[in-house]
Amino acid sequence: MPKFAPFATFQYNLDKACPKTLKKQSPLPCGKSSVDFTRGFNMDVYEAITSRRSITRFKPDPIPKETLEKILNAALWAPSKLDLQNWYFVVLGGKSKKDFSLMLQAEFTRILASAQASPLFKAWATKWFLQALDQAPILVLAFSDRPISEDLDYALSVAAAVQNLMLAAWDEGIGTRWFTSGLQAVKESIYSHLGLKDKELIGLIVMGYPEEIPQPTLRRGGRIEWRIGT
Numbered sequence: 001m002p003k004f005a006p007f008a009t010f011q012y013n014l015d016k017a018c019p020k021t022l023k024k025q026s027p028l029p030c031g032k033s034s035v036d037f038t039r040g041f042n043m044d045v046y047e048a049i050t051s052r053r054s055i056t057r058f059k060p061d062p063i064p065k066e067t068l069e070k071i072l073n074a075a076l077w078a079p080s081k082l083d084l085q086n087w088y089f090v091v092l093g094g095k096s097k098k099d100f101s102l103m104l105q106a107e108f109t110r111i112l113a114s115a116q117a118s119p120l121f122k123a124w125a126t127k128w129f130l131q132a133l134d135q136a137p138i139l140v141l142a143f144s145d146r147p148i149s150e151d152l153d154y155a156l157s158v159a160a161a162v163q164n165l166m167l168a169a170w171d172e173g174i175g176t177r178w179f180t181s182g183l184q185a186v187k188e189s190i191y192s193h194l195g196l197k198d199k200e201l202i203g204l205i206v207m208g209y210p211e212e213i214p215q216p217t218l219r220r221g222g223r224i225e226w227r228i229g230t
């Protein structure tokens with residue numbers, strides 16, 4: 001995907017107030033600008049958005065650390081309520097991922113054993129999840145460090161960061177799938193396994209190079225109401 005190339009051709013009228021440290025972090029100049037934003041930045045963001053698929057089958061190939069850093073950094077650039085940036089990510093790979101997966105599998109088995117459902121349903125309910133958990137070389141756990149029962153926006157801010165992460169990963173050729181099912185039932189075990197306090201689980205994202213890219217799901221109609229006429 002071409003990145004930021006068109007910027008060179010834009011005429012900027014920047015004020016000089018942008019702190020040097022922030023300038024270094026951002027790919028865009030900051031300060032006042034005379035850019036015609038209606039032209040868009042011509043980043044291929046639409047392609048990333050529409051081609052991204054949730055991936056369940058992964059290749060075992062490891063993801064380079066620099067690539068992971070780029071992707072996680074993209075997550076940190078999401079908008080957040082009052083700019084609180086209340087997200088917290090734990091990235092698991094190698095032995096940490098294996099230990100975590102074993103713990104989760106044991107917890108699911110324990111919980112499902114007491115659940116009222118047929119053995120077939122129980123096996124089906126966890127199949128996808130366990131397969132993805134097993135195959136994906138990296139797991140990312142997304143938390144809020146503020147209580148989501150106090151303000152829904154805390155969860156929404158983390159969700160925005162997760163979407164950034166998934167799109168950035170896709171741009172790097174890396175598939176993701178965001179899992180939540182069943183996780184709330186085992187969240188205390190997750191906190192204790194990871195030694196986390198005062199964090200609330202928002203989701204688990206599996207990451208890896210796709211073994212298979214599924215067909216897109218149909219996008220539902222009737223979800224946008226236009227009221228833009230005179």
Ligand SMILES: Cc1cc2nc3c(=O)[nH]c(=O)nc-3n(C[C@H](O)[C@H](O)[C@H](O)COP(=O)(O)O)c2cc1C
Pocket residue numbers: 052053054055128177178179180181182203216217
């Ligand atoms: C908040 C959230 C929770 C999700 N939880 C699960 C889950 O528990 N298990 C799962 O297989 N997929 C889960 N997904 C992925 C969706 O099933 C997937 O995004 C949807 O089927 C559309 O497919 P696509 O992402 O390829 O467009 C979740 C997605 C979101 C945004």
